[in-house]
Amino acid sequence: QSDIYAMGATLFFMLTGIEPxxxxxxxxxxxxxxxxxxxxxxxxxxxxxxxxxxxxxxSDVKGDLVRLxxxxx
Numbered sequence: 001q002s003d004i005y006a007m008g009a010t011l012f013f014m015l016t017g018i019e020p021x022x023x024x025x026x027x028x029x030x031x032x033x034x035x036x037x038x039x040x041x042x043x044x045x046x047x048x049x050x051x052x053x054x055x056x057x058x059s060d061v062k063g064d065l066v067r068l069x070x071x072x073x
Contacts, residue, residue, distance in 0.1 A: 008046025
């Protein structure tokens, strides 16, 4: 689970240029309005402090990212 959180924190930084707040769900769209709500939702779920609400594995993350790329949303 910590690797999944770290992936979200890294993605947040890549999208915004700002370090995310520790132990909080990070919304890159709050910093960069040009980002899609779908991408924002993925990052927020990656950085969700509550483990039961965070992605459970990288396959689920990959699936959502592939759908995002395929739909362009």
